[in-house]
Amino acid sequence: MAIGNWVSRNIDELIAFRRDLHENPELLYEVHRTAGKVADALRAAGVDEVVEGLGKTGVVGVIHGQSNTSGRMIGLRADMDALPIIESTGLDYTSKSPGKMHACGHDGHTTMLLGAAKYLAETRVFDGTVIVIFQPAEEGGAGAQAMIEDGLFDRWPCDEVYGMHNMPNLPLGHFTTAVGPNMGAVDMLDITITGKGGHAAAPQTAIDPFPALAGIIQAIHGMSARSVDPFEAHVVSLCAIEGGNAYNVIPQDLTLKGTVRTMNETVRDHVEKRLQDIVSSIASGHDCVGALTYTRSYPVLVNHEAETHFAVAAAGTVAGADNVSLDMTPTLGGEDFAFMLNKVPGCMINIGNGPSANLHHPEYNFNDDAIGWGSSYWVTLVHQRLAATEI
Numbered sequence: 001m002a003i004g005n006w007v008s009r010n011i012d013e014l015i016a017f018r019r020d021l022h023e024n025p026e027l028l029y030e031v032h033r034t035a036g037k038v039a040d041a042l043r044a045a046g047v048d049e050v051v052e053g054l055g056k057t058g059v060v061g062v063i064h065g066q067s068n069t070s071g072r073m074i075g076l077r078a079d080m081d082a083l084p085i086i087e088s089t090g091l092d093y094t095s096k097s098p099g100k101m102h103a104c105g106h107d108g109h110t111t112m113l114l115g116a117a118k119y120l121a122e123t124r125v126f127d128g129t130v131i132v133i134f135q136p137a138e139e140g141g142a143g144a145q146a147m148i149e150d151g152l153f154d155r156w157p158c159d160e161v162y163g164m165h166n167m168p169n170l171p172l173g174h175f176t177t178a179v180g181p182n183m184g185a186v187d188m189l190d191i192t193i194t195g196k197g198g199h200a201a202a203p204q205t206a207i208d209p210f211p212a213l214a215g216i217i218q219a220i221h222g223m224s225a226r227s228v229d230p231f232e233a234h235v236v237s238l239c240a241i242e243g244g245n246a247y248n249v250i251p252q253d254l255t256l257k258g259t260v261r262t263m264n265e266t267v268r269d270h271v272e273k274r275l276q277d278i279v280s281s282i283a284s285g286h287d288c289v290g291a292l293t294y295t296r297s298y299p300v301l302v303n304h305e306a307e308t309h310f311a312v313a314a315a316g317t318v319a320g321a322d323n324v325s326l327d328m329t330p331t332l333g334g335e336d337f338a339f340m341l342n343k344v345p346g347c348m349i350n351i352g353n354g355p356s357a358n359l360h361h362p363e364y365n366f367n368d369d370a371i372g373w374g375s376s377y378w379v380t381l382v383h384q385r386l387a388a389t390e391i
């Protein structure tokens, strides 16, 4: 049966699965229910091997093709976690866990890959092995890295790996991606400026950390504008400030939190070094002690050239070449699939979610009409990359 017909026959079940996940969102590594449902569905579909608990709560399914003369293996990856957001969609399957919400469409990603896994396990018209990877903790927990460290690619040495994310306001049935770096590295800043607390009416007896803080904020913005090549995309955003709680007390210390996004490792190193210099030297110029903890989180997401063309070819077969673009505008948003692409050649593609609220917005919802497009893309990619040999 062609994948299109299979989707038409199974779409109600897939939508019900997606809506059940939507109603029961789970955060980070706590995706126990979701992972359990995925593993049960894979087993029920006759997937050859189902491994749970990889990278704490990740799930891997292994599907053998009707032959394996190629000896090749490809990985397809979806993410399962939700976000700490209070949902305001008003849907009849709205989150039953207030403060948790599938606001990034990972309920849809999981469902599209599950649909493809079911079809592939049922039909097996391919030559080689497919690994379906369902990861926890994409939203800030580096679940992809946890699965890799737990042996994902040692146990299943994939030749290629592919990911997919929905994109609001890209029309349904459209796909977009780009070769090379197209999502930013994500780093965290924690700055502490320590002075000496005292009476607000006698500042000469204290060391006020506020002037140092003001200088540091200005210098960071100046650094960004003046010391980084204007053609290098990057951003430093200061997002939280803490310290002091009275009208008449100079606080002992102040803290500042923020994020740095960069598109290549050289700029990343440069920005980290400049920030360290700025924080310590400006603080000491004000007789304070400045400390910066710079935490590297997700790396730059870099799509490999050949695999990106394979992904685009598969999407073009499903959606028509005119509906697939290879000129996606890069974003400084992060995506932990970058960890997988640093290990195995592959590509992250974006699938149209149609008109919708943006990702991470309390009114966002994954579009069920994208499920068929997404499952068909996965299956077509497998059929093209692991083309069945004539029997």
Ligand SMILES: [Zn+2]
Pocket: 103, 104, 139, 359, 360
């Ligand atoms: Zn997200």
Ligand SMILES: [Zn+2]
Pocket: 104, 105, 106, 138, 165
């Ligand atoms: Zn996401």
